[in-house]
Amino acid sequence: MLNAAGTPWMPRGGGFLLDATAPGQVFTPEDFSEEHRAIARTTDEFWRNEVEPHLEAIQRQEPGAAVSVLRKSAELGLTAVLVPDRYGGMELDLASAMIVAERVARDGSYAAWHGAHSGIGTIPILLFGTEEQKQTYLPRLVSGELVGAYCLSESHAGSDALAARTRATLNAEGTHYLLNGQKMRITNGGAAGLFTVFAKIDGEQFTAFLVERGYPGLSTGAEEKKMGIKGSSTTAVYFDNVPVPVSNVLGEIGRGHVVAFNILNLGRLKLGPFAVGGAKQTLGDSLRYAKERHAFGKAIGEFGLIQHKLAEMAIRLFAAEAISYRVTGDVQLRLAGFSWDKPGAAATMMKALEEFAAECSFVKVFASEMLDYVVDEGVQIHGGYGYHQDYAVERAYRDSRINRIFEGTNEINRLLAAGILLKRSRRGQLELVEAVKKLESEIGAGKIPGEPDPVARSKKIFLLCLGVAYRRFKDTLDQEQEVLAGLSGLAMGAYAMESVTLRAARMKSAGEMARVFVQDGMAQMENTARGILAACLEGEPLRATAGVLHRFAEVELVNTIELRRRIASRLLDAGKYVVD
Amino acid sequence: MKIIVAIKQVPVRDSVLQVDASGKWIRESELSFEVNEPDAYALEEALQLKERYGGEVIALCAGPARVSQAIREALAKGADRAIHVESDDLGAADSLGIARLLASAIRSEQPDLVLTGLQSDDLGYGQTGVIMAELLGFPHSTIIMQVEAAGSSVRVKRELENGWFQWMELPLPAVLTIQSGISKLRYATLMGIKKARTKEVKRLSAAELGGLAAPVLSVEKVYLPQKTKETQMLDGTPAEAAAALVEKLRFEARVL
Ligand SMILES: Cc1cc2nc3c(=O)[nH]c(=O)nc-3n(C[C@H](O)[C@H](O)[C@H](O)COP(=O)(O)OP(=O)(O)OC[C@H]3O[C@@H](n4cnc5c(N)ncnc54)[C@H](O)[C@@H]3O)c2cc1C
Numbered sequence: 085m086l087n088a089a090g091t092p093w094m095p096r097g098g099g100f101l102l103d104a105t106a107p108g109q110v111f112t113p114e115d116f117s118e119e120h121r122a123i124a125r126t127t128d129e130f131w132r133n134e135v136e137p138h139l140e141a142i143q144r145q146e147p148g149a150a151v152s153v154l155r156k157s158a159e160l161g162l163t164a165v166l167v168p169d170r171y172g173g174m175e176l177d178l179a180s181a182m183i184v185a186e187r188v189a190r191d192g193s194y195a196a197w198h199g200a201h202s203g204i205g206t207i208p209i210l211l212f213g214t215e216e217q218k219q220t221y222l223p224r225l226v227s228g229e230l231v232g233a234y235c236l237s238e239s240h241a242g243s244d245a246l247a248a249r250t251r252a253t254l255n256a257e258g259t260h261y262l263l264n265g266q267k268m269r270i271t272n273g274g275a276a277g278l279f280t281v282f283a284k285i286d287g288e289q290f291t292a293f294l295v296e297r298g299y300p301g302l303s304t305g306a307e308e309k310k311m312g313i314k315g316s317s318t319t320a321v322y323f324d325n326v327p328v329p330v331s332n333v334l335g336e337i338g339r340g341h342v343v344a345f346n347i348l349n350l351g352r353l354k355l356g357p358f359a360v361g362g363a364k365q366t367l368g369d370s371l372r373y374a375k376e377r378h379a380f381g382k383a384i385g386e387f388g389l390i391q392h393k394l395a396e397m398a399i400r401l402f403a404a405e406a407i408s409y410r411v412t413g414d415v416q417l418r419l420a421g422f423s424w425d426k427p428g429a430a431a432t433m434m435k436a437l438e439e440f441a442a443e444c445s446f447v448k449v450f451a452s453e454m455l456d457y458v459v460d461e462g463v464q465i466h467g468g469y470g471y472h473q474d475y476a477v478e479r480a481y482r483d484s485r486i487n488r489i490f491e492g493t494n495e496i497n498r499l500l501a502a503g504i505l506l507k508r509s510r511r512g513q514l515e516l517v518e519a520v521k522k523l524e525s526e527i528g529a530g531k532i533p534g535e536p537d538p539v540a541r542s543k544k545i546f547l548l549c550l551g552v553a554y555r556r557f558k559d560t561l562d563q564e565q566e567v568l569a570g571l572s573g574l575a576m577g578a579y580a581m582e583s584v585t586l587r588a589a590r591m592k593s594a595g596e597m598a599r600v601f602v603q604d605g606m607a608q609m610e611n612t613a614r615g616i617l618a619a620c621l622e623g624e625p626l627r628a629t630a631g632v633l634h635r636f637a638e639v640e641l642v643n644t645i646e647l648r649r650r651i652a653s654r655l656l657d658a659g660k661y662v663v664d
Numbered sequence: 665m666k667i668i669v670a671i672k673q674v675p676v677r678d679s680v681l682q683v684d685a686s687g688k689w690i691r692e693s694e695l696s697f698e699v700n701e702p703d704a705y706a707l708e709e710a711l712q713l714k715e716r717y718g719g720e721v722i723a724l725c726a727g728p729a730r731v732s733q734a735i736r737e738a739l740a741k742g743a744d745r746a747i748h749v750e751s752d753d754l755g756a757a758d759s760l761g762i763a764r765l766l767a768s769a770i771r772s773e774q775p776d777l778v779l780t781g782l783q784s785d786d787l788g789y790g791q792t793g794v795i796m797a798e799l800l801g802f803p804h805s806t807i808i809m810q811v812e813a814a815g816s817s818v819r820v821k822r823e824l825e826n827g828w829f830q831w832m833e834l835p836l837p838a839v840l841t842i843q844s845g846i847s848k849l850r851y852a853t854l855m856g857i858k859k860a861r862t863k864e865v866k867r868l869s870a871a872e873l874g875g876l877a878a879p880v881l882s883v884e885k886v887y888l889p890q891k892t893k894e895t896q897m898l899d900g901t902p903a904e905a906a907a908a909l910v911e912k913l914r915f916e917a918r919v920l
Contacts, residue, residue, distance in 0.1 A: 122736055122857045125698075129851060161854030174854040184854075658680065664694075 095414040097439040098505050098514045100579055101543050107589040111413020113405055114590060116179070123180050127187035130160055135194055142193055143315040143479075145307060150197045150315065151231060151275050158228035162188065163202040167210055168424035171222035175424060182357045182412050189361030192483025193315030199358060200271035200316075201225070203351055205232020208280045208292065211430045212335040212343050217294060221278060233276035235267035235321050236344055242268075243496050246290060246341060250283040250323060260327040261285065261293065263301075266320055273304045273319030281323070282340045289338035293328045301326040312482030349437040351491045352448035353415075356408030359451035359487055363401045366462040366480045368660045370394065373466055375656060384465070388645070391652035393461040398655055399597045400454040402663055406583040407450060411443045442508075445501035446576040449494045452487035459484040499565060502572040506561070520551035533635045538602050539585050541636045542578040545609050548633060549574060549616045556620035570616045577609045592664045596651055600644045610637035665719035665813060667710040668775045669743070670766055670793070671703040673727055673734040674786040681888065688883050689755055699734045702781025706842040708849050709811060710779050711742045717813050720744050722773065726765055728752045732865075739860035740852035746863070747773075751870040758879035763795035768873040770800060775837060777818065782807050782841040790841070797839035804839040805832060809846045 093109070116124070134156045135142075141149035157163055165181040167173020174180070189195035206225045209217055224230040241247040250265025263283055270279070279295045279302075295302060305320035335343045371394060374385030384390050418436035423429065437444070462477040463470035470477050488494045509516035523544055526534055535541050553567050562568065581602050588598035613633050621629055655661065675681070676696045684691040699707075710721045723738035725731050726749035735746045749765050770778060778800070783790035790806070797804030810821035814833065822830045823843055834840075852860075870876045896912075898905040914920040 118733060118736060119857055119861070121733065122740060122852060122860075123854060125737075126852050126854065126857065159853070160851050165854065174858060176854065176858065180854075 095417055095440075096513070098442055098508050098516075098575075100443075100582060101505070101546060101575060102515060102519050104540070105582065105586060107586045110406075110410045110583060110586045111179070111416070112409055112587045112590070114587070115409075115413070116183070120179055120183055123176070124183050124187060126160060127162060127184050130157060130162065131187060131190060135188070135191070139191055139194070139315075142191075142197075145315060145317070150194065150317070151228070153194065154197055154201060154231065155228035157188070157198065158226065163198070163228060164206070164222075164226040165202075167206065167222060167226055170424075171218055172226040173222070178412050178416055178419070179409070182354065182408065185354050186357035186361040186364075189358040190365040191315075192313040192362060192480070192486070195358055195362070196271050196313050196316035199354065200234065201228075201232045203354060204234035204347055205272060205276070205278070205280070207350060208234070208334060208343055208347050209294065211346060211434060212292070213294075214331075216331065217334065221294065225278065230277035231272050231275045233270050233272040233279050233321075234347070235270050235279050235281040237268050237270070238266065239268045243493055245282070245344060248282055248284060248290070249287075250281070251287050252283040252285045252291065252293065252328070254285070254330070255327070258330070260329055261333070263293065263295065263323040263326040263328055266322045268320050269308065269318050270304075270321050272317050273321055274307060274317035279321060280334060280343075281321075282344060283323075285337060290340040291337050292334040292340045292343040294332040294334050295323075295326060295328050299326050299328065310486075312479070312485055314482075346434045346438065348492060349434075349441050349444045352444040352497065353408070353411055353437070353440075355487060355491055356404060356411075356447040356451045359455040359484075360401060360405050360408060362480060362484065363397070363404070363455050363458040364661050366458050366477055367394070367397050367401060367655075369476055369480075370397065370462045370465045371655055371659055371661075373469075375659070377467075385652070385656045388649065390465060391649050391656075392645075393465055394655055395597075395600070395648035395651040397458045397461055398651060398661055398663070399601050400457055401661060402587075402594065402597050403580050403584045403601055404447075404451040404454040406587040407443070407580055408447050410583045410587075411440050411447055414440055414443070442501040442504040442575070443579065445492070445497040445504070445572075446579055448491055449497050449501075450576060450580060452484075452494060455484045455487055495569070498569040498572040498576075501575065502568040503562065505571075505575060516547070516550060520547050520554070523547045524551055527632055532632055533638060538606055538639045539578070539582045541638075542574075542581055542606060542609055545613050545633060545636050546571065546574040546578055548629070548636065549613050552620045552629060553616055564619075567616055567619055570612050573612050574609055574616075577605050577612070581605045593654065594663050596647045597663070599642050600647050600651075603639050603642060603644055606637050606639050610634065613637075665713060665717050665777060666722070666773070666775045667713060667719060667777045667779060668722045668724050668770055668773060669703070669707045669710045669738070670724045670778065670780040670796070671707060671734055671738060672700040672781075672784050672786075672792075673697045673725065673731045674700045674784055677701075677785070683886055683888065687885055687887075689886060692755075697730060697733065699737055700781055700784045700786075702783060702785075702842060702844045704781075704849055705844050705846055706779040706781050706840075707738055707741060707743065708847050709808075709842050710777075711850065712847065713777070713811060713813070714742075719776070722747060722775070724766060724769060725749070726751060726762060726870075727754055735865060736857070736860050737852050739863045739865075740856040741850055742856065744863065746865045748865055748867050749870065749873060750867055751876060753876065756879060756882070757876055758881040759789050759791040759795055760881070761877045761879055763792050763799055764877060765870055765873045766792070767796045767799040769868055770796070777836060778802065778839045780839070780841050782843055793839055793841040800837075800839065802837050802839050803834045804841070805834055806841045807843050808840045809843050811840065 135153055138149055138153055161174045162184050164173035165176050165184050169175045188198045209221050225232050236245050238248050252261040252263050254261055277297045281293045281295045284290050301324040303322045308318045374390055375383050377384045415436045418439055459481040463481050466475055466477050469475050508514040533541050557564050584598045584601050588594040617629050676698045679695050682691045714721050721743045723735055723743040723746040725735050735748055739746055747769055749769055780793035794804055805820050807823040808820045809823050812819045817833050817835045819833050824830055898908045
């Protein structure tokens, strides 16, 4: 790909912090091809005809209800978008997978079924399976004959997954590993036919295994009683001397963490469209309600405070969409010329995803928080009715909450993202140290803010804080969680603001959303940055640096009240989330 | 059997419509489009006939660049190839003008059967298929619910009024206009969408087909339905009133 100046350019992980990006260089929903749109229409139709009529049955966990819908989706190819042709898959691009994910996520419970099956239930075999394992299991997963599940967490090993106690011991004949232990909170546990299970061989070597439900000694617990996504299946899985053929070791012995972590990058990225799909549903419900519900002689959608909520819901949704598809596009650029038929294809795919591991974490954190905001305001717009189970928004409110917990909690993802950026810098893949030094010399020379564009200055805020924090804590920085999470938040903020601005630059009226987002985002960034600076400096240096920060955080103020009203009235006219 | 299905692209059903500046048509720039519903059933019928009797299904669609979406959909569902009659100014054309273009595109293909939906969801004239049959010199039958091949002819079931039907036989080649809702529409599966990439789409300009004739019928004015409020009191015993209400809900409001 060429950049704005016409020189070859390839996006790189964390590169947004250092490099300027032009609008045409980021992939957005507006760039979907005709084929992408056709896939979206098919998935929408599937939703209306096959999922919606069964939502109550799924919610009540009627036996077989969700699985039969899942199998129907398999007939259309919706469970195997990325899987190669030769295993019965569709062999389409990552954007297609994201488009499908967004459209099956309108209900949290079904999203869990579909997402766990086609994501963590299938992808480990696709990326790490031997040819024989792929031939044995992928076609049966693709068709939905087998439902997939992924067993990493245990009662005392969630975030700290490597502390797992499930053991595997090779039998005397050397033919089978015997698995013993128990996994906790496994999505699709009640119906899965194939489990990817992580266990330690002889209590030491963390390894992944493919375990069929029919193996003797495997059993699953009762359905957990959960706050939300009540129609999804979540159970414990027990292993009592379960014999697993040695040929069912997935990936290398002792390298289970490689399997686990690589799967998570894609899972975190996909959480973006999952949250976006749910948020669109709730925003649509809220817009309709705001038009129908009257108070004080008006539709409540005419009140400024309701318009504020509706507009803000749409703005954050727009931002989550922007970053989700930007990362997708960047991964795809790194996959140019990719084919499953080339040797090392799986490794190429994983490398492209790993390159943007920090951005995948940003998507996970930003999108899950966006959805929580949207459902929360959705309930508020519905007033007392929002508290009733008769209204979809009540369920959406409960269903949303899990997204900040699974696929790595948001705390873990914030720490992880900061860690990745620092690691890339140490490895010489990202010139953060040089950038910090350059900024410091600019500040020394009084070139503040030195840049009219607030998005460019938001990156300077990150670099300013990184420099200060590193001087203060040096090699113990990774012990300072609050500072790390703060830095992560700054990088995420800059990424989101830039993505929103770049996306809106090619659109007609979305610029209004971008202006509101940047103005409020800068204030939030300044606040986060102040916390970091005050933890690292004191006295005159603190005052001076806070002054510099304040200059960086300046924005040309716009009337966000008026802009939000305009955004809201467009949404109310359309009756759903549409942007142009 | 060689079957041509003429499909039209119309604004999506739940679109919020606005009348354009001329007052003669709706503003199209902000609308999304989809395959006209009866045409989707015509395509489904064609695909089922092909499954039963073999042959080829060709999708035929006239319109601007945006109709390639409808063409792709037909190909993704299983049409073997497609013909796109490219024209940006069909908005002002009448049924006769469009039927002329379509008939001229059809003639050289020498099909056994031509299917269309019985009417379009936007204009609802219900004429294009019938006029096309006349221009081609083919027999036609309308509001068809079922089609069976019988050697060099077809046996078809037509819908009449009040739950009455009629079976009739037509010699081939023939034109049939298909009723909505007669079968279950198939999906454009992801595999189908992918396969459509390599299927042939022949592009013909209106000029190549003899040009678009000046309309003999033109729209003077379109307007949004006026909303009015009217209260009716239903007399009689509660049971009679309830029966009358059900009747009205079913046949006047058409909500039951
Ligand atoms: C509905 C549901 C479905 C699930 N599906 C699956 C599944 O299919 N497969 C699977 O393997 N797992 C699944 N899980 C488990 C899920 O991944 C874990 O619950 C999650 O990783 C958090 O682990 P934990 O519950 O042990 O919390 P803990 O790790 O105990 O975390 C508790 C709190 O401490 C914080 N914390 C933990 N470590 C740190 C740290 N180092 N620094 C700062 N804060 C920290 C966390 O952020 C959190 O706020 C599911 C969970 C739920 C609720």
